[in-house]
Amino acid sequence: MQIPLVDLKAQYAKIGSEIDAAISEVIHATAFIGGPTVKRFEQNFARFCGAKHAVGCSSGTSALHLALLAAGVGPGDEVITVSHTFIATAEVVKPMGARVRFVDIDPETYTMDPAQLVAAITPKTKVILPVHIYGHPADMGPILEIARAHGITVVEDAAQAHGAKYHGRSCGALAPIATFSFYPGKNLGAYGDAGAVTCESAEQADRMNRLANHGRAEKYLHDEEGYNYRLDGLQAAILDVKLRHLESWNEERRRAARLYDERLRSVAGVSIQKPASWAEPVYHLYVIRVAERDRVLAGLREQGIDAGIHYPVPLHLQPAYRYLGIPEGSLPETERAGREVLSLPIYPEITEAQIDTVVAALKKAL
Numbered sequence: 001m002q003i004p005l006v007d008l009k010a011q012y013a014k015i016g017s018e019i020d021a022a023i024s025e026v027i028h029a030t031a032f033i034g035g036p037t038v039k040r041f042e043q044n045f046a047r048f049c050g051a052k053h054a055v056g057c058s059s060g061t062s063a064l065h066l067a068l069l070a071a072g073v074g075p076g077d078e079v080i081t082v083s084h085t086f087i088a089t090a091e092v093v094k095p096m097g098a099r100v101r102f103v104d105i106d107p108e109t110y111t112m113d114p115a116q117l118v119a120a121i122t123p124k125t126k127v128i129l130p131v132h133i134y135g136h137p138a139d140m141g142p143i144l145e146i147a148r149a150h151g152i153t154v155v156e157d158a159a160q161a162h163g164a165k166y167h168g169r170s171c172g173a174l175a176p177i178a179t180f181s182f183y184p185g186k187n188l189g190a191y192g193d194a195g196a197v198t199c200e201s202a203e204q205a206d207r208m209n210r211l212a213n214h215g216r217a218e219k220y221l222h223d224e225e226g227y228n229y230r231l232d233g234l235q236a237a238i239l240d241v242k243l244r245h246l247e248s249w250n251e252e253r254r255r256a257a258r259l260y261d262e263r264l265r266s267v268a269g270v271s272i273q274k275p276a277s278w279a280e281p282v283y284h285l286y287v288i289r290v291a292e293r294d295r296v297l298a299g300l301r302e303q304g305i306d307a308g309i310h311y312p313v314p315l316h317l318q319p320a321y322r323y324l325g326i327p328e329g330s331l332p333e334t335e336r337a338g339r340e341v342l343s344l345p346i347y348p349e350i351t352e353a354q355i356d357t358v359v360a361a362l363k364k365a366l
Ligand SMILES: Cc1ncc(COP(=O)(O)O)c(C=O)c1O
Pocket: 059, 060, 061, 062, 085, 086, 088, 089, 131, 157, 159, 160, 180, 181, 182, 183, 193, 194, 195
């Protein structure tokens, strides 16, 4: 049996008629850029996160750029983040004339280890950028406390954590600014590229709205140079439909994670992720650790199981970051995760029988 890592066809099979109607409405209204659909989705998404404002934009990457601009990052500044993430988290920093600094992760949550933070802070640090990787929140309490003590802004990269909670509060409303990706495979995914920034400050929301639309609030009046980072009407309409299902989809992901946990807990050679006591994860990915990970992955793929690795090469060891001169061995937990992590198929519609098949294939591969 072939089991994909993510199955977007299964989702469309369930909500196709709602999606088609929403798309048709936008086409008939010819409201392709901006307009009421975008505004409505922004309001609904802000409410979902418990955030004051949401600014729709063209991707999670443009969301990060807008967020760092709103936080005041500029030439000579430093941004502290993790190396165990997708490159987008870090890659917007250098073009802003700033420098990225990486800290190690906590081996249980795979997120920024607050104990490593203080040593990485310098007078140039402008932003601390934790990532709620795999849909498990970072330990925001101590991160925010350290940031406050040093007068530094925290921006959450919540690209993988729509609806995840930290001490009962949603990601996206934990720090003053947070960014989301709606890449199709995300827990809330568009039918193309899309993203959003959530924030507390009305001023910052206004500025990010302007920056995303060529720096203008009125048609041909530009307060500053900006970008074309707009969220389009079709994507907003699709996202608004899907947002109504997100809670139940996240619950289905938790159900799938529990089924995996029960089956894998006592399998020799596998270690499962134990969520932190304060976390309510949303399992964007279901990640285990195994030794000889590449051999196990190949064994799974031979049996038709589309497992993945998130992420095999930490950013500080990527050719793109050679210029930072960070030697191997500098971030030991990040590097160990890069060698050991393995993502098993997970999506809301995955059945118990499919999970049994994945687990049987994993045991065979081991
Ligand atoms: C942690 C993280 N940050 C940022 C991004 C960038 O999002 P996008 O692909 O929408 O630009 C992603 C998406 O893959 C991500 O996983």
